[in-house]
Amino acid sequence: MIKIMGIGPGSREWLPPAIIEIVMSCDVLFGGNRALELFPDFQGDCSVLSGKLSTAILEIRTALTEKKQVGVLVSGDPGFYSFLPMLKREFPETEMRIYPGISSMQFAFARAGLPWQEAEFQSVHGRSLDTLPLTFQKPLAVLTGGENSPQKVAAYYQQYGLNLKISLGNRLSYPDEEWINTDVQTLAHEKNQYNNAIVLLHPFSFDDERKENVNIEGLGIPDEEFIRGKVPLTKTEVRVQVLAEAKIRETDKILDVGAGTGSLSIEAARLAGRGLVFAVEEDHEAQELILLNQSKFGIPNLRLVRGTAPEVFAEIPPVDVCLIGGSQGRLKEILEKAPLLPGGRVVLTAVTLETVGGGLELLKQQGFEEIDVVSIQAVRWKEIKDFHMAQAMNPVFIISGRKAKKEGKE
Known part of the structure; x- marks a missing residue:
């Protein structure tokens, strides 16, 4: 069995208590350095997840062969841009139990004071910026990382002349947390580094008094x-x-x-x-x-x-x-x-x-x-x-x- 656990935004006080008990029931624990440091009393074996996830897959497969209880720690929530899809592909016959955590997306929307049930979500960590929509009617949450910093996301929209309002959350839940409300043009030229950031793009509102109530469906406006x-x-x-x-x-x-x-x-x-x-x-x-x-x-x-x-x-x-x-x-x-x-x-x-x-x-x-x-x-x-x-x-x-x-x- 593989137990996949969300550790929330990353600090101890935001770690769900139930996760601690589940971790202690595992024989071997996989996770990033930051995740493993949350469990200094864990008595089993620890294996650090690095950029080479193929190595981790081999180690997990070995542990399962040895009938060990495997625990995998992921930041945020396992169901939101995590290691989970790869595990499902690599171990289709293995029983998995998923334990949710607080995602960075949830945390960011809470900081912004906005509901997120109708928001859109994208990740540019390892993905092209071209996947981002230029036009959207609801708040857009973007996970950054790798080569795609918040500044690059802002510059992408700036090159198309879109000076949208933007909120930036960096190292959410940590003592040095930053929460900034700015705009695309300002953020594109910001010199500070943001290594663990999520950005919220606020939709452009087209509210013109000359707009008429024109109801046109399909292609071919008369x-x-x-x-x-x-x-x-x-x-x-x-x-x-x-x-x-x-x-x-x-x-x-x-x-x-x-x-x-x-x-x-x-x-x-x-x-x-x-x-x-x-x-x-x-x-x-x-x-x-x-x-x-x-x-x-x-x-x-x-x-x-x-x-x-x-x-x-x-x-x-x-x-x-x-x-x-x-x-x-x-x-x-x-x-x-x-x-x-x-x-x-x-x-x-x-x-x-x-x-x-x-x-x-x-x-x-x-x-x-x-x-x-x-x-x-x-x-x-x-x-x-x-x-x-x-x-x-x-x-x-x-x-x-x-x-x-x-x-x-x-």
Whole structure:
């Protein structure tokens, strides 16, 4: 049998009394140095868990073979980012008993005075920062560690222009505990080291008095729902096909070049509900329309970038998808300088054969893969008295491709 015990945040006074009794019933105890030091009176054998967990697995297997009662100490709670999943995989036939402790997450939310039953939880200890959502509606608790310090978490959000409110708990429950309420920009430049930290990111609140009660479900917002002015609008039928070719995922970062009224940016932002859209537009009227439509539909994960492509690309971090509408004859420069990640998708629209030919040639020259062209011509049927008359739209070409991955990458 393996007994897996949570020692709570790590100090003796927060150790559940029941855990002490269970520890004493074990023959051999596995845990980190800090965990083992909590039980100086333990009479059995102790084995320190280090970075090489494969060694610990072999030792546990040996102890089980010798019919010993094995105890494994984990910080916090065994059910929250601990050694437990690996033990379940390595010993599927072995009986396990789990004894809970107080997790750092619980402790942090208590310090913040916030309920945590609806919060989100992530760990970047040994994981890429790219796994963190950019947009979230509930508090986000992030366990840090390894190369990913709280400062790096803050810098990740800062590069996307998100100066969120943030709380930081370091060495919670210890005499030198630190609890800091700050923001992303300040924390990103903090010089102090935080080695045992959890951060709470507070969601951005999009509360604009201009927001209307617009109830739109699914893909393809009707054209008439957008505030248009005199700026051209990407029609619903084209918008839907472009987004289908873009293959947008929930956490994608997206660049929309020549955003116009923002119709495509807004639909893309709804698909990438935990990502972010950068809408690049140089026309002043169009810029204001983007902001008005963003407010109308209540889209928090859209950033207007005022200026001309590709000059403004220096302000934009790497993205997963690049949508190109208007290029003002600078498609070659835009494709060359767009901050598109290797493996990312590009989708561009064209209304002339010359632009289609040029776009295809440029994608081939720049090594794009999976290049495809779709042309669509939508026909709407307008009711006139007792009849429906055809209203044909101009044909639109949609060219898509995937940026080649770097050599040595899968």
